[in-house]
Amino acid sequence: MTTPLLLSRFTATSCIGNGLAATLESLERQHSGLQACRFETVELETFIGEVAGVDAVSLPADLRRYDCRNNRLAELGLQQDGFLAAVQGAAQRFGAQRVGVFVGTSTAGILQTELAYRRRDPESGALPDDFDYGATHNSYSVADYVRRRTGLTGPAAAVSSACASSAKVFASAQRMIAAGLIDAAVVGGVDSLCLTTLYGFHSLQLTSASPCRPFDRNRDGISIGEAAAFALLERLPDSTDADAILLLGVGESSDAHHMSAPHPEGLGARRAMLAALSAAGLDAAEIDYVNLHGTATPSNDRAESLAVSAVFAANLPCSSTKGATGHTLGAAGALEAVISALALQHQLLPGGVGTDELDPNLAVHYLRANRRQAARRVLSNSFGFGGANCSLIFGSAG
Amino acid sequence: MSLSAYVNGIGVLGPGLTDWVATSAVLTGAAPYVPAATNLPAPYLLPPAERRRTGRVVKLAIAVALEAATRAEENPAELASIFSSSGGDGHNCHEICATLAGAERAISPTRFANSVHNAASGYWSIATSAMAPSNVLCAFDASFCAGLLEAMTQTSVERRAILLVTYDTEYPAPLNAKRAIPDGFGISLVLAPERSSRSLAQLSVALTERAAEPMSDPQLEVLRRSIPSARGLPLLSALARRRPQETILDYFEDTRVSVTVDPCV
Numbered sequence: 210m211t212t213p214l215l216l217s218r219f220t221a222t223s224c225i226g227n228g229l230a231a232t233l234e235s236l237e238r239q240h241s242g243l244q245a246c247r248f249e250t251v252e253l254e255t256f257i258g259e260v261a262g263v264d265a266v267s268l269p270a271d272l273r274r275y276d277c278r279n280n281r282l283a284e285l286g287l288q289q290d291g292f293l294a295a296v297q298g299a300a301q302r303f304g305a306q307r308v309g310v311f312v313g314t315s316t317a318g319i320l321q322t323e324l325a326y327r328r329r330d331p332e333s334g335a336l337p338d339d340f341d342y343g344a345t346h347n348s349y350s351v352a353d354y355v356r357r358r359t360g361l362t363g364p365a366a367a368v369s370s371a372c373a374s375s376a377k378v379f380a381s382a383q384r385m386i387a388a389g390l391i392d393a394a395v396v397g398g399v400d401s402l403c404l405t406t407l408y409g410f411h412s413l414q415l416t417s418a419s420p421c422r423p424f425d426r427n428r429d430g431i432s433i434g435e436a437a438a439f440a441l442l443e444r445l446p447d448s449t450d451a452d453a454i455l456l457l458g459v460g461e462s463s464d465a466h467h468m469s470a471p472h473p474e475g476l477g478a479r480r481a482m483l484a485a486l487s488a489a490g491l492d493a494a495e496i497d498y499v500n501l502h503g504t505a506t507p508s509n510d511r512a513e514s515l516a517v518s519a520v521f522a523a524n525l526p527c528s529s530t531k532g533a534t535g536h537t538l539g540a541a542g543a544l545e546a547v548i549s550a551l552a553l554q555h556q557l558l559p560g561g562v563g564t565d566e567l568d569p570n571l572a573v574h575y576l577r578a579n580r581r582q583a584a585r586r587v588l589s590n591s592f593g594f595g596g597a598n599c600s601l602i603f604g605s606a607g
Numbered sequence: 608m609s610l611s612a613y614v615n616g617i618g619v620l621g622p623g624l625t626d627w628v629a630t631s632a633v634l635t636g637a638a639p640y641v642p643a644a645t646n647l648p649a650p651y652l653l654p655p656a657e658r659r660r661t662g663r664v665v666k667l668a669i670a671v672a673l674e675a676a677t678r679a680e681e682n683p684a685e686l687a688s689i690f691s692s693s694g695g696d697g698h699n700c701h702e703i704c705a706t707l708a709g710a711e712r713a714i715s716p717t718r719f720a721n722s723v724h725n726a727a728s729g730y731w732s733i734a735t736s737a738m739a740p741s742n743v744l745c746a747f748d749a750s751f752c753a754g755l756l757e758a759m760t761q762t763s764v765e766r767r768a769i770l771l772v773t774y775d776t777e778y779p780a781p782l783n784a785k786r787a788i789p790d791g792f793g794i795s796l797v798l799a800p801e802r803s804s805r806s807l808a809q810l811s812v813a814l815t816e817r818a819a820e821p822m823s824d825p826q827l828e829v830l831r832r833s834i835p836s837a838r839g840l841p842l843l844s845a846l847a848r849r850r851p852q853e854t855i856l857d858y859f860e861d862t863r864v865s866v867t868v869d870p871c872v
Contacts, residue, residue: 306814306862315723322700322782326708335781342785347694348724348745362861364814366691366744366753369724377742381757388610388760390814404707409719461740463732468657469720477738484740594720595729597741 210490213455213604214383216440217393218295220286221547223436223534224258228289233551239579241533241562243420243432248402249320253411254418258434258535259402260285272357277318277345279401280354286399286437287358295441296359296395303392303443310365311382312352313375313398315539315593317367318345320403351399355439363391369539371593372502374398375438376542376601380459382442397439398543406433406538413469421505421536423529423561424514424575426568428505434535438543440550451607454550457586458489464596471509471592475516478502478590481598482520485588489602493521496602497584498558500545501573502592503529504536505563513590514571521573528576532563542591546601549587553605556583609813612762612769613806613871614846616679618671618795621645621837622830626674633827634840634847640826645791652734660717661730664696667791668727668774669734675795676770680805683735686797688770689761690728691744691754693835694786696721697778727774750775751794751838752858755866758798759812768799773836792834794843802871808846811867819857831857842866 220228224242225235235242243256266281287293299308325340344350352367364385368378375398382394410416410431417430442456449455462484464477471478486493499521502513510529517527530548537544552558558580567575586604619630623643632638647666650658652673661669668690676683699721706714723729725743732741742761746753751773758771774793778786799806820841822828830837841854845868853867 319700319704322704323707326704329708329781333781336785340785342782343747347747347786349693349747349750353747362859364753364756364862365749365859366746366757368742369745370728370741370743371723371725380740381742381744384760384764385756387764390610390756390760404712405703405714405719405722408707408712408714409703409716409722412714412716412719461742463728463738463741465732465736465738467733468660468723468726468729469716480738593725594723595725595743596732597725597728597743 211383211458211488213445213457214386214442215445215449216454216456216550217443218292219440219547219550220290220292221438221544222260222286222289223537223544224260224434225533227285233555236557236559239560239562241420243535251404251407253407255416256420256432257402258432260435274341274344275350275354277321279318279351279399282401282435282437283351283354283399286439292439299393299441300361305360305362307363307392308361309363309382309385309391309394310352310356310361311368311378311394311396312355313368313378313539313542314348314351314400315369315371315374316400316403316405317348317351319405321345323404355395359395370597371595372538372541373591373593373597373599374539374542376591376599377461379456379601380461383459386444393441393443395439396442398540399437400537400539401435415506420563421532422563423503423505423532424510424568424571425564426566428507428510430506431504432535434537436537436540436544438540438547449606452554453606454553455604455606457604458485458602460484460488460600462598466596469594471512473512475512477596477598478513478516478592479519481600482588485600485602496586496588498552498587499525499527500549500587500589501527501529502590503531505531510571514573518572523572524574526558526576526580527573528559528561530559532561542599545589549589549603552587553584553603556581558582558584609811610759610763611809611811612759612798612800613802614796614808614810615799615805616675616797618674620667620671621792622790630843631847634844640824642826647791653730657730657733660721662696662699662721663791664776665727665730667776667793668772669731671774671793671795672731672770672772675797679797681768681797684737685739686737686768686770687739688728688741689754689758691750691773693745693747693750693775695724697776697782701779701782748835749858750835752856752864762798762800766800768797771796771798773839775834775836789833792836794836794839806871808871809869813865815855815863815865817855817863819863820855
């Protein structure tokens with residue numbers, strides 16, 4: 210069993226809102242941020258969850274070389290809910306080298322490279338002088354940006370396990386705190402829209418031409434979104450507010466099955482959920498709500514429903530919030546961790562948006578309408594290409 | 608604050624370094640270092656359909672991982688793993704970006720599936736049927752120590768054996784003008800929380816602000832400075848020499864990692 214950690218501050222920015230208040234308000238009115246794709250020069254019949262105002266964000270002068278859509282989204286996310294000030298407070302309390310930085314991303318700022326390839330020298334094929342691979346495209350660029358922006362000097366890494374990335378950051382941070390190498394960690398996920406994922410998921414026939422419909426009988430693929438979500442993790446103080454949010458357990462597994470398709474019976478997903486319960490020292494019956502990975506592909510939702518129904522009682526409320534936010538890929542774990550925290554604090558089990566007709570073959574109790582219900586513990590699933598699986602359990606302190 | 612674990616197996620592959628035995632001989636001075644292009648074996652562990660789809664980065668990672676697991680006499684299926692690389696598959700990335708800059712933008716689904724940073728971890732788990740957790744990191748030039756710290760904490764906190772794999776491969780033109788990695792280089796270590804008959808040495812790691820130590824051989828120092836995973840070479844030197852030694856590995860510009868090696872024999 211692992212020692213619970215406190216999420217002393219958390220925040221999320223996605224197409225349903227910048228910061229917690231806007232995110233909660235959207236969840237309460239079951240608002241979806243998905244819109245027909247008009248991103249950049251993309252010509253695909255699909256819907257996306259684009260964060261408004263990312264292009265207008267400017268980075269601090271000393272970090273200009275990091276300028277790209279992904280780091281602008283990270284900056285926008287860091288500015289919400291007093292998160293930067295909370296991290297600076299932690300750095301003062303513990304020391305800058307005693308606070309780690311672990312940020313999940315799948316594509317980081319690859320958009321910068323995609324754009325640079327359009328500006329190659331017609332004769333030599335060289336990329337433009339102003340293109341900076343390390344500070345914008347590389348997977349670590351976003352963790353590097355967050356580390357420099359916050360002035361931290363402790364251990365840092367990007368965690369990049371496709372769509373499980375920013376769930377797994379909680380595991381890295383929790384282990385490093387448990388080992389005593391650090392006292393606190395900034396964890397999060399940042400992934401931004403780019404052509405690689407829009408055209409890539411389209412090539413695999415995994416994007417829907419309509420807003421995604423998780424767990425719907427007629428679901429036919431994902432809607433890609435973007436998000437920046439962060440949490441500050443630290444050891445539990447002697448006393449906490451009753452509505453404080455705790456990380457109770459993390460469970461991870463690998464499918465060992467296929468690079469881009471889930472295990473058909475959801476075996477890896479089941480192992481991740483059971484490992485999270487074991488780490489938290491909880492029985493399945495003690496979970497009040499599951500925030501599903503629920504991408505709305507036929508195969509994910511089928512495999513996940515088999516895994517969830519193998520672990521939990523048939524009447525356990527669950528839903529996917531991707532109908533509202535889109536699938537934010539490497540940011541999904543952290544975004545849905547924050548949504549899980551809001552569910553606990555506001556006693557709101559969010560109904561899944563976009564689902565018209567539940568698939569009768571998926572044997573889970575899927576919420577389509579919001580439910581006001583006291584919840585003390587929630588589990589959030591994130592699964593990714595390469596068979597990476599991660600389940601997180603959060604709980605209220607009180 | 609220091610963390611400790613035991614090294615039970617080592618794998619290496621890089622320019623002129625064909626495996627741990629050959630590398631160990633070079634690092635102790637018993638054999639000269641002769642630079643040569645990194646020779647990547649085909650990943651026979653994978654089913655043929657998957658084998659055809661893998662690029663150099665996956666071949667490299669699987670080769671060093673297999674060597675370390677074999678030397679440690681561990682069943683790969685049971686090992687949790689950490690894969691840490693400074694970048695993905697540069698050749699695959701080039702093809703995708705070149706296609707997206709063209710008129711058609713029809714990227715290959717296989718290329719897209721292979722573009723994830725955790726491709727090596729995914730193929731490794733498929734090849735070995737390993738359902739244990741696998742974490743995949745990137746810390747650009749700091750990726751070796753990022754992986755080492757993750758592996759050291761995971762083995763000591765979870766009390767289980769961990770396979771650490773750090774690996775980098777070259778980028779093709781025009782990306783190589785922006786990211787100059789000359790060739791493939793990978794290191795793999797099997798770490799365990801308790802000493803056993805297979806333990807080669809105990810490692811203790813801690814953060815430090817002291818400067819990283821260079822390699823005494825000028826050509827190996829060039830290697831250490833030019834490929835992120837080769838920043839682990841001073842640790843391999845200490846392991847090869849089988850004498851108690853502290854070495855400082857390069858990590859970030861503000862923070863380095865001190866590793867103390869205590870041989871078990």
